Amino acid sequence: MEPGVNPRFAPNLLLRNTRAHAVAGGADSMWLPDHLNSLPPASIWKPAYTGVAKLIPRADAFYEPWTTLGYLAAHNKFTRLRLGVGVTDAGRRNPAVTAQAAATLHPLSRGRAILGFGPGEREVNEPYGVDWSQPVGRFEDALATIRALWNSGGTPINRDSTFFPLRDAVFDIPPHKGTRPAVWVAAHGPRMLRITGQYGDAWFPSYTQTPKEYAEKLDTIHAAADNAGRDPHTILPAAIFFVLTSRTNAQVDEMIDSIPARVWALTTPAHVWARHGTEHPLGPNCTGAQDLLPHTINETTALDYAKHVPPSLIREALLCGTPADILDQLAQWRDNGLRYAVLANISFFHPRLSVGLASSLPLIQILRGTKRL
Template sequence: MMVRQADRQQPLRFGYKASSEQFGPNELIEFSVLAEEMGFDSVFLSDHFQPWMHDGGHAPAALPWLGAVGARTSRVLLGTSVLTPTFRYHPAVIAQAFATLAVMYPDRIILGVGTGEALNEVTLGLDWPEPPERFQRMKEAISLMRALWENERVTFDGTYYSVKDATVYDRPENPVPIYIGASGPAATRLAGRIADGYITTSGKDPSLYTDTLLPALREGIEKAGRATGAVDTLMEVKVSHHPDQEVALEKTRFWAPLALSAEEKRDVHDPIDMQQRAAELPIERVASRFIVSTDPDEHVEAIGRYIDLGFRHLVFHDPGFDQPEFLRMYGAEILPRLRARYGE
């Protein structure tokens, strides 16, 4: 049995979710630069081959974008939430790419991984296995990537991936932190066992967090003999603020696919199909995943519930098209209130 480390608390961080499904790469870089100026601690970007919505959608590649935004910023952490290192990419290629980014921007790069979505893989003619295999592929990919970061010469013969006499020549001094994105107990438990961080999203039934996900995370941490604070707990918090309540509500419309259930979108691989399904949803259901309010104090109260649950890294996703307005408002009104209430 592993010796339990001394417990430690993760620092409290506030991040910006750069909406790669909604904006082009150049806009997102400028938004991220402004996020750093406004006091955000991190910037995360999804890595989608296709967007959620066909009309007005975007899907910039995460790897070149991270390199570009790293060059324009100096402090914020940069990561994916999430990238799938198991289908479109061989995990060894991702190990090389993120090692390069981490050499360029030391201690600022995070690799967030997940098991994938049909929207990103099926269109490319790739086989789309059932969830248990996708889970095992992710687990094996993490083992291979870490082996390449930690060893000079690697031969790896796994169930799904293999390398022979492989070397990542440009490696950072510290291995890249890996965060696992999950909305179910198995992957959440895995995050507790082996990951540096855990990513999930807001706006779901509170009992999912209290009764399923957080207990699974703790179970994984305890089984691995790790400290309770060893895993950074990242919550993507979906927020919509505007002085007009109706405008704040309507801002969420572009992100209607988020309100579809897992069953409704599981095998959808065409953005046009996804858009059509989402268009049928009433605005009340569309907005259900978001904190929608005209009052900054109400935002702080709602966000604080996730901090009280134990989430230490809150990454804010605003659905509106005026991202500079959101970043300035949150940087001036919300982040100071949160830091005053919960400390740094």
Template sequence: MTQLRFGYTGQTGPPFDRGLRALPRIEAQGWDFVRFPDQMGSTHPYGMMPADVSPPDDPEALISTYGSQWYGSFELMSAAAVSTRNLGLQCAVIDPLRRSPSVFAQEAMSITHLSGGRAVWCIGSGEQKQFEPFGETRTKPVDRMIEAVHVMNTLWDNAYRPVSRESEYWPLKDAVFPLPLYEGRKPVIRAVGGGPRVEQLAGELCDGWMTFLPGGARNDPAVIAESVRNVRAYASAAQRDPDALDFSAMAMILVAPTDDEARELTRHPAIAWPALWGYGAMAGKAWKELGHEHPFGENASWPKTMKVGEALDPDFARSLPALVPEGIVDATIIHGSPETVVRRLEPFVAAGLTELSFLNMTPWVDRTTGSGFAALMSEIVTGLGGKPLLLDA
């Protein structure tokens, strides 16, 4: 049985020097990898998220989540590559649509060389909030994501050799890729999302599959187990080794010393907002299946319709917790004491995961939790079979 690996969400915004100092400490504590999301802007409406989520009187505290400011993900991956020795590096989630596949392929190969092969990219079909406000067009996103992987593989397989390939989106004509493989290996790519086409891409062309918990699996471990089976079957049919694939999940958690403290924190607008959207990609339809009407309608969708570029009306923002039923909160955010979080995650891990990273939302509400987060997380990691974190590192 593969030993479960655990990842920590790194600092994504200013001040850069503090995030840089945290990286060797993350490695020394015993985390297997650090995860950097790729974003142009906040996951929340303008002004809802704090700019800095760490305690202001504890500048050395590890950053346990993100705020409203975002550095470029490739730049963060590069900084982590040269600041650590063995720590795995994960860019998750990132789309290969706003960057052309050729540029993505070059940047990913560069960081693969820079990191000594420690880097992973988990690619999805993107979110409209990253596209429309910036003059980008998000059309046929899954088609384009699949085609981007084909283009990148073509370039990686033909370093220094002119290569041509027909494509509806990115045709190649005597294209010469300027970097060799790293020790004979391509950059590690995992497909993110649900459905047969993404699962087929993961099994046939990628190095594994990724989702988010619990909402990405409709709060049902059986959904994870089915996707793992499907991806492995596609890999076997393509004469690839299914045991060489990784199955990763990012868990949306709100951890506190007690269940009651965590439950109280869930009733904050900054927590209610992701709960509003996070029960599957098509949140509106998912809510309806559970007998609830979504405040933004049946077609409400995190990747398709969520907008964050403007501040919410203050009265509406304050009303958010009342708009999200407790059952929806429970189905989208794993909250509670470390013991409770472990109990919620165990069935998902048993469904076939090889890797688990954490997005901790607690500092969005209570900034004093930053320095105590590692101790709580050590309880969760050990509860799931990992080694205790070295808290004095």
């Protein structure tokens, strides 16, 4: 997964770098996040804590993903990577606009578009005046609206709904060779898992869980698909994994001990913190990334939070280790149902820029090894 932020030197520097790594590693797809700001607080995004701040000075300078995916589609003629957004949400964009964006990218990428879709997080909705109440209900309504528009064949349609009613709505972008973009659902809770089974083409979670929990949730999705009259095995079990990797375990330990990695642990739900014998700094009911408002956390507070993060929590929340270590971890996920892993390299959290940049080779080794699992 590409970071999707504005770097120094050239606006497309990271895009070209990530695409080169994807090709070298034999990856099937390339992804962009849909954020307006970063999950690690910008207050600790400084060279004193992470070397990559010299290359990416603005932690919150995220590119708009659909525009950027269009740029990638224009440079994807020979690499033939699938292009996905991981993930866009149902709050900030009217689903008709999301349906249009994905249906546009699909033919321009020669049928390689993937719509990663989820209820979103508070940090990219509430600060911008978007109603954050009922995110799951809004998501389900948005997904049904997208499907209705894609299936309308250009005929004006009417649809009553709580959030997105349609009144003589016209959607006339045709399918590409009879196909629409696959919808990969970022589901975690019970209701979202059921929605995935009813409507999703893939399950695409990103937040902390164990391989065993993944298998149990996959069973819930399969049951929901069966109840909806769908073949459960048509739903691809996928996931996003954030990676800390290097050639040596000593450098991986330094990444785990870094301030950005420790603060990243705030995105992990409180019940996971409890498994490691400590309470989430934002309270015992914090859901992690979905609740987090990182731009409200100043440097002093972030550093204080970092003191309370056990390394074992980071090792559970992220894939950590040398390429061999991480491939062993991914094999456990495979044995619990995973069939498609999207890797987001955050090894640049290391305090030294040179070490973070050198993680590219181990990442390529992991990508190549993943294809053999």
